[in-house]
Amino acid sequence: MEARGSEQGSRAASGLEDRRGFRPRSLLWPLSPLLYIFLALEDPWLPDAARAALGLAAVLILPGWLLHDLILPRPRVGPTARLARAFLLSVALVAVLGLAAWFCSGDAALGPVAPPGAAPPPFPGSLTSILWGLGGFLFLAGVASLLREAFGRHGRGPRLGGGKAAGGKAAGGKAAAGEAAAGEAAAGEATAGEAAVREAAAAGGPASPPPAPRPGPPREGEDPWQGILRRAYRLSEEQRRERRIAPRWATTMVLAVILAAAAVLCFHAGGHLGYRTDSPDHIGCLREMIERDRVLPRTAFHADGDGTTLDARKGFFHVALALVARLTGLDPLRLWQLLPGLLAPLALIVFHTLARRVLRSEGTALFATFLALVCFGEVQRGLLTRLAYGNAMGGVLAWGVIALALRFVRGDARPGVFWLLALGALGAAATHAFAAVQIGFSLGALIVALLCARGPRDRRTRRLAAACGAALLGMAGPTLWRVLYASGSANPIHTHRQGVIYLSERLFLISPAEWGAMLGAVGIAGVLLSFALWRRAREGEGVLYLATLSLAPMLILLNPVAVPLLEPLLGYLVARFALLVPYVLVLAYVAGWMGQALLDLHSARRVVKALLFYAAMVALLFPRFEAFARSHSSRSLEALERRSILQWREVMERLDQELPGPAVILSDPITGYCIPALTRHFTVTVLHQHGSPADTLALARLAGARDVLSPYIGTGEKARICRRFGVDYVFVNGDFAAPVDLFLCQAGRELAARQRSVLDEDDLLLRRLWDLGPDGALYAVRAENLDRLSGIVGPGEEPPASPSTEARSAALFVRAPPEQAIPVLPDTAAGLTLTAIALDTLRLAAGGELGATLYWRRVGAPGRFPAEVHLRLAAEVPAGRMWVERLSKLSRLLVERRTHRHYRHRSVHTPLDGQLGAENWPRDRYVVDQARIRVPERAARSSHLLKVRWMEASFLPNLPLRHLYSDEDAYEGVPAGMVEVY
Structure with missing residues (x-):
């Protein structure tokens, strides 16, 4: 899809004539900013999908297409590759304007929150200013393109590294011959005969085609149909020079079908809106940018700032999406649902461009694009449904940069391609930091391979080094910006x-x-x-x-x-x-x-x-x-919709409409994570790893939200937490189909009922506004009592009396375990030790649940992260040979597959279900903890040894090497009793 016809390639390669005149469609470029006015002023009668498509084209297609015209007036590529390049250049242009607007936004860009009464910046660095910049670029660059079409020269410039324009002299003939060679490599349509025509034309001789080769003798015994198939599909040397095996219209139709299928499927699936995914994070960032009209603000989640520096996971592709939403008037949530259907065809076009450059066969590239649709198109974990994420789109833009680098290497070494490389790398690095790593690592590894295969003097090795230099030049600016302003990982x-x-x-x-x-x-x-x-x-x-x-x-x-x-x-x-x-x-x-x-x-x-x-x-x-x-x-x-943020959309809309804002709402981590995505309000904490990497208070926020909702924390401590984080409202969410285990605590319907009963008693701190029944309740914080409840009182005053937690914690803290509890071998991890365990029964049926009461003791300072407990029931596996004993896990898995029985099963438990952190446990008491162990239906009918292992939690497990092959793995704990499973 990246080549012109052979006639145009031969005519352009000669470069012996200057052409004047302009194309009529060039008159449309100065008028293209009218699309911005139409989208900003039009009524909502236009469907949401059409508005989003027009907005995406206005921001991420048109500016790059015009910029490509200015850099390469005669691009010598097809519409598919040109569309991919326009997408790359548009992202780069938005990144440049976004950086300028961010720096012009003054102190608000450098501090977490603009202080009250701060002086306005000298220049309004906002989303609106970027839209004005894009419109101005389209108008001025359109006028420049029109004038060049009408009065300028359109002969091709020299190659990178010097050379004169083509002319009638001998030197000009040599330059034209060089350009002919470059045109052959770039066009991808040239056969050996066409190359000879161009060489003859460049040398000044007659441009006559070479004589046709004589047909060889027919092969003996060859079936005629076999010969037809051989001539039609064989990967000959000519096909390796990118010869087409089908007409252009046929390959275009096949690609169009693949792109249409991707768009329809992604529109049907919509954006992935699971409450455990990254989607609420990005939607909240878009909403904050649109409502505050700011570029990459640092208050997407928290009113006191998301971190000490900018969120390194965000980039200027988020700015482009915010521009689309602001231009079209679409709600960020609605835009997010439409984005996969709009971005998936663009991503596949970029992938197809890379496939054409790598595979050099149109048919094989189409097959690769179809495989990409299947392999990247799954809704839950596929790339195409997550293209609005910065890391996913950064990878797509990196594909386009690598495709440009390969084209630069194969002969199209014009200065314009060099600048296209630099701008494309700038846009990719400004989208996500890992995109810069992907580009640098890919091109660097290919340079090393070329050096080993062909040596440093090879022309293509030197060209690839130049392409890598162009990419590094483009990535230098965004990378430096990230190092200075978005590199905090605290x-x-x-x-x-x-x-x-x-x-x-x-x-x-x-x-x-x-x-x-x-x-x-x-x-x-x-x-x-x-x-x-x-x-x-x-x-x-x-x-x-x-x-x-x-x-x-x-x-x-x-x-x-x-x-x-x-x-x-x-x-x-x-x-x-x-x-x-x-x-x-x-x-x-x-x-x-x-x-x-x-x-x-x-x-x-x-x-x-x-x-x-x-x-x-x-x-x-x-x-x-x-x-x-x-x-x-x-x-x-x-x-998926039942596990998405849409299940709470009604209550979130009520929060957004009825509460004055923006306010700070405290809730469990999952609900708090969804509040900025669906409302204009701020939250206290978000779901584990979805907060900013620069947030030094992430663990304190999680612990604060847990303690305010805990039945075992006093009112004074809750008041201090609300005062510290400026909490205005507390929302208890019980709309969960099943309990959800989080990194630090839990959320669920039964837990929400206990939280409501406790918060109703704290009437000095909270006042209930809404009663949603089993689905939760909303409380307003009594700001007038925060200081006194926190212990800040005047001379002669005493803090008001608050409800005692001793009655609720009487059964939680004991002086000694009961006599029937089984002692556990002493071991210490995460500042805790398990002293005893009591089992509900010593004999149970397969498929049931075993109840266990754990008796903990705090013996040291708790770790940074909460403790997690691994309860394992292990039965004896039939003995094998010596090598089987060394590879006991692999042997057991084979036995389990053969016998359809499970000999080991494990349950993970958070002490006290995360309702009370270990830092709040008394040192002179034993903590009583209830746990449940589910026994699968296929459990082996035999005696099982209960083993307990506790450790400091990690977001992803860190394991020893033996964990991969041995049953003596990372979760092997201390014995704690025998259980018979029948």
């Missing part, structure tokens, strides 16, 4: 080590569970297939790119030396190196390779190998097809 939930496998105390690597979940079976198969590509690596940079980028990320993830060096800098982002593996392109390339062997029929061994490959590929892709289809089914979408 939130321990973000900075703690997570998801690693320890080889020793200082040597560790990324857990296979993490990168395996990102790649899946298809991705792992692509990594293994890449070993076979090294034998064909000299065919071109595309094959070398596939072979290198399939192995280089795995060498990082599985390197116990590299991971400890990168982890302090990137944190949990190190695991995302797995996303750099181009396994979809590898599968498409190998499928074409095997197809060639199957159609040539030269060797029985190759035919058998091809058939085995296709059988394995069908076996691997069938589960992905099934998961893709199942995720878009009505039943699956309804199940």
Whole structure:
């Protein structure tokens, strides 16, 4: 899709004439800002999807298309590649204007919150100013383009590095010959005969085609239909020079069908709005930008500021989405639901452009694009439904930059392509920090591979180095901005080590569970297939790119030396190196390779190998097809909606309309996470890792929300928490179908009922406004009593009496465990020790629940994170050979698969269900904790040993290497009794 016809390529390559005149459609560019006026003033009669599409085109397509015209007047690419480039350039232009507006917004950009009465900035750095900047750019650049069309010269400029324009002299002839070679590599349509025509024209000779080759003798015994198939589909040398195997209209229709399918499916699925996903985070950021008319504000969640610096996860693609919402008047939630259907075709277009540059075959690129739709299109974990996330869109923009770099390497080394590379890299780095890592790592690994394969003197190696320099030049500005203003990582939930496998105390690597979940079976198969590509690596940079980028990320993830060096800098982002593996392109390339062997029929061994490959590929892709289809089914979408923020939309709309605002509302972490996304109000805490990495108060906020809702914390402490975080309202949410385990506490209907009964008693602190029955209640904080309840009183005054918590905690704290409790071997972790355990029964049926009462004692300072308890029931597994004993976990899994019985099962429990933190436990009492252990139906009918292990919680588990193969794993605890399962 990136090439012009051979006639145009030959005519442009000669470069011997200057053309004047203008295209009539150029008159539309100066009028294009009228689209902004139409979208800003039009009535809501236009459907939401049409308004969002027009707004997206006005912000993320038109400016980049015009900028591309200014940089490359004769781009020599098809509409698909040009659309991908326009998208990249539009993001870069929004990033440049956004940076200028952010710096012009004065102290409000540098401090968490603009202080009351602060002087306005010297220039209004707002979303509105960016819209004016885009409109001004379209008008001025449109006028410039029109004048150049009418009066300027349109001959091609020299290559990067010098050279004169084409002319009638000998020097001009040499330049024209060089441009002819560049045009052949860029157009992708040239055959050997057309190249000869251009060389003859450049040398001044007659532009006559070479004589046609004589037909060879027919092959003996060849079936006529076999010959037709061979000539139609064989991957010959001409096809490797990007010769088309079908007319342009046919390939365009196939690509259009794939894009239309992606758009329809993503519109049907809508944006992923699960309350555990990143969506409420981004929606809240968009809402704050739109309502405050600010660029990347630091008050998306909390009124006192989200952190000491800007949120590093946000970027200027969020600014572009906020511009679309402000321009079209769409609510951020509604826009978020429409974005996957609008952005998925653009992402697939960028991917198809990369596939054309890497695979150099239109048919194979179309097959790769179809595979991308299937592999990236799952609703819950697919890329296409998460394109509004900064990290997902940053990866897509990185694809476009890599495609430009490969085009620059293969001969289109004009200065314009150099600047396109720089601007595209700027937009990607301004979208997300990991996009800069993806671009730098991919191009750097390819440079190393080219140096090893061809040496430093090779022309393409030098061009790739220049392309890498252009990308680094473009990424320098956004990266410097992030280092200076958005590099604070002070939130321990973000900075703690997570998801690693320890080889020793200082040597560790990324857990296979993490990168395996990102790649899946298809991705792992692509990594293994890449070993076979090294034998064909000299065919071109595309094959070398596939072979290198399939192995280089795995060498990082599985390197116990590299991971400890990168982890302090990137944190949990190190695991995302797995996303750099181009396994979809590898599968498409190998499928074409095997197809060639199957159609040539030269060797029985190759035919058998091809058939085995296709059988394995069908076996691997069938589960992905099934998961893709199942995720878009009505039943699956309804199940996702029941776990989304939409289930609380009515009560959130009531909060937004009836409460004066913006106010600060305290609630459980899940509900608090959804409040900024659905209302204009602020919250006290958000769900575990969804807060800003620069928030130093993240754990204090979580603990404060837990303590205010806890039945075991006194009114004075609750008043101090409300005073510290400026709480105006307390909302108890009981609208949960089942209890939800959180990182620090729990939420559920039964827990909400207990919280309501406790808060109703604190009438000096709270006043109930709404009674929603089992679904919750809303309380207003009595601000006039906060100081006195917090202990701030005048001379001679005493704080008011508050309800005592001793009655509620009488059964929680005891002086000694009962005699029937089973003593536990002493062990200490996270500042706690388990002294005894009492079981409800010693014999139960499979499928039931075992109740256990745990008796804790606080013996030291608690850790930063809460403790989590692992309760395991383990039965004896049939003994095996010595090697089986060393690999006991693998052996047990095989036995369980063969016998359909479970010999080990584990339950995870949070002490006191997270209602009282260990820092509030008395040291002179034992804490009584109730836990439940569910026994599966397939549990082995035998005696089970109960083992208990407690440790400081981690967002993602950090495990020793033996955990992968041995039953003596990280969760093996101390014995605590025997239970008979029948």
